[in-house]
Amino acid sequence: MLETEPNIIAFSGTHGTGKTFALKKCVRDFEMAGCTSIGVVSETARRCPLPINGDSTEASQLWIFSAHIAAEIRTAAINEVVIADRSCFDAIAYSIVLGYGALAVAMEAMALRHLSAYKQIVVHTIENNDWFVDDGTRWTNKQARVEVEKALLGLYAKHNVEIIKK
Numbered sequence: 001m002l003e004t005e006p007n008i009i010a011f012s013g014t015h016g017t018g019k020t021f022a023l024k025k026c027v028r029d030f031e032m033a034g035c036t037s038i039g040v041v042s043e044t045a046r047r048c049p050l051p052i053n054g055d056s057t058e059a060s061q062l063w064i065f066s067a068h069i070a071a072e073i074r075t076a077a078i079n080e081v082v083i084a085d086r087s088c089f090d091a092i093a094y095s096i097v098l099g100y101g102a103l104a105v106a107m108e109a110m111a112l113r114h115l116s117a118y119k120q121i122v123v124h125t126i127e128n129n130d131w132f133v134d135d136g137t138r139w140t141n142k143q144a145r146v147e148v149e150k151a152l153l154g155l156y157a158k159h160n161v162e163i164i165k166k
Helices: 019-032 058-078 088-099 103-118 140-159
Strands: 008-012 038-041 079-085 118-123
Touching: 008 019, 008 088, 019 079, 038 058, 058 079, 058 088, 058 103, 088 103, 088 140, 103 118, 118 140
Parallel strands: 008 079, 008 118, 038 079
Antiparallel strands: none
C-alpha cells in the first residue's frame, strides 16, 4: 500500500472510447480551478518497444503494465493531482483477452497493491463512447475491443473496485 493520499484519476477502458480526450478535458478543468500541480500519465502501450495489440507477447504486456505503474508512482510523487490515460487494470484485461492467464493473475496481485493510489477510476464504455478510428496503431479487431471491455469490467467487479461508468 502507498503511504500517501490517493491522487490519481484514471480513465480506463478499451481503445477508442475517448479516454485521451477526457483526460485532456480533466486537465483543463483542474487548471481552470487553479490547480498548478497536475501530472499526466499518457498511454504507455504506444511507447512499448515490443509488438502490441494482436501481435502482443507476454513480455509486451508485462512491459506495458510495469511501465504504467512506474509512471503513475513517479508522477504521483511530485504532483498534487495525477490524471492517467488508463489504469493498471487495463493491461491485465488485454492480457486476459490475449490468452496470457498466468501473467494476468500475477499482474492482478500487483494491481491490487497499487489500487490505493487511485482517487477515482472513470471507465469509458464502448456503448457510450465509441470513438474508434483506425490510426495505424490501435487494434482494429472489433470483437477484441468488446472482450477487453468485458474483461476489464469483470476485473473491477471481481475486486469490488469502485468505478464511475461513463
